[in-house]
Amino acid sequence: MSLQETHLEEALVRAQEAVRKAAEEGRGRLRGSRTPVLAVTGGKGGVGKSNVSLNLGISLARQGRRILLLDADLGLANVEVLIGSSPRFHLGHVLSGECTLEEAVYYGPAGLGLVSGGAGLSDLAAFGPAAVRRVMHSLEKLSQGFDLVLVDTGAGIHPQVLTFVRSADYVVVVTTPEPTAMTDAYALMKAVGLQDRLVGLVMNQARSREEAEQSYSHLSSVCSRYLGTKPVYLGHIPADPAVPQAVRAHAPLVEFAPQAPAARAIAALAAGLAGSWLWSHFLAGAKSPALPPEPAKSGGTGGFWRRLLAAITAGDSHG
Numbered sequence: 001m002s003l004q005e006t007h008l009e010e011a012l013v014r015a016q017e018a019v020r021k022a023a024e025e026g027r028g029r030l031r032g033s034r035t036p037v038l039a040v041t042g043g044k045g046g047v048g049k050s051n052v053s054l055n056l057g058i059s060l061a062r063q064g065r066r067i068l069l070l071d072a073d074l075g076l077a078n079v080e081v082l083i084g085s086s087p088r089f090h091l092g093h094v095l096s097g098e099c100t101l102e103e104a105v106y107y108g109p110a111g112l113g114l115v116s117g118g119a120g121l122s123d124l125a126a127f128g129p130a131a132v133r134r135v136m137h138s139l140e141k142l143s144q145g146f147d148l149v150l151v152d153t154g155a156g157i158h159p160q161v162l163t164f165v166r167s168a169d170y171v172v173v174v175t176t177p178e179p180t181a182m183t184d185a186y187a188l189m190k191a192v193g194l195q196d197r198l199v200g201l202v203m204n205q206a207r208s209r210e211e212a213e214q215s216y217s218h219l220s221s222v223c224s225r226y227l228g229t230k231p232v233y234l235g236h237i238p239a240d241p242a243v244p245q246a247v248r249a250h251a252p253l254v255e256f257a258p259q260a261p262a263a264r265a266i267a268a269l270a271a272g273l274a275g276s277w278l279w280s281h282f283l284a285g286a287k288s289p290a291l292p293p294e295p296a297k298s299g300g301t302g303g304f305w306r307r308l309l310a311a312i313t314a315g316d317s318h319g
């Protein structure tokens with residue numbers, strides 16, 4: 001076993017222990033009826049947002065969590081391509097009234113619920129405020145049947161991406177150690193505002209643990225200096241040929257090659273998230289070891305759909 005694998009193994013064991021403790025303390029019951037929304041974003045294109053969202057979603061679902069993944073990637077339907085199936089309906093059909101939101105939910109690996117953005121999300125506002133309001137209310141209602149909603153966003157800092165990210169309760173920024181990706185991640189964090197929300201950072205496609213940690217350290221010191229605060233380091237995912245192999249096979253990495261280093265890193269990330277701040281906010285009595293249990297200040301956990309609706313109908317998603 002390589003040094004990196006040993007580290008991953010240790011992280012997994014620690015995270016599993018944290019999950020067990022949190023579940024014991026709270027008996028796995030989620031408090032409150034509102035479901036938190038976590039946006040996976042990144043700034044630069046191709047850094048691994050969709051692979052992280054999908055495989056994180058499946059890993060969390062395997063732990064018995066009910067996860068809904070909303071593919072908000074501007075009509076590019078990345079997630080569908082990664083799982084190799086195309087749901088019959090997407091959000092565009094729901095917006096135009098061709099189907100109900102329930103009909104548009106596709107249940108994939110490990111029972112992960114997927115709502116495809118299809119062509120629907122490229123310009124939500126174009127469907128008119130009444131349709132958007134109806135769909136946001138349906139999404140809010142649907143999300144109550146889940147423990148967590150993951151939103152896979154598109155690349156860049158376009159207004160529509162920012163609308164989703166700013167509305168989310170929690171944000172995970174995916175970057176790679178490449179300077180261009182880090183610059184874009186910084187620009188995104190600056191645009192989103194680090195002060196008002198919990199932002200975690202994942203260093204993907206790292207050649208080594210050291211490279212990942214050094215890159216995070218560099219990025220976080222720039223954030224501290226210019227933004228007054230820094231993202232929380234959630235860990236790294238190694239550069240791994242199994243990822244493009246899984247993509248080419250149209251199979252999620254954690255199913256295609258569960259023992260591959262990147263798959264194990266994502267599973268460890270899921271276990272870490274499940275055992276720490278994210279769930280501890282909802283688990284009765286559980287304490288957050290890593291982060292203050294505060295969701296986005298702009299409205300509290302669960303206000304996502306309302307914040308999104310307000311932003312879209314105010315024209316915030318245009319541009």
Ligand SMILES: Nc1ncnc2c1ncn2[C@@H]1O[C@H](COP(=O)(O)OP(=O)(O)OP(=O)(O)O)[C@@H](O)[C@H]1O
Binds near residue numbers: 047051
């Ligand atoms: N850990 C990794 N190791 C090796 N290759 C990776 C890794 N993560 C991602 N990739 C490669 O990067 C490509 C892009 O990944 P993905 O589609 O998840 O990125 P994205 O950020 O969602 O892209 P977009 O901005 O286009 O939505 C994948 O097809 C895969 O080949």
Ligand SMILES: [Mg+2]
Binds near residue numbers: 050051078152153154
């Ligand atoms: Mg993507």
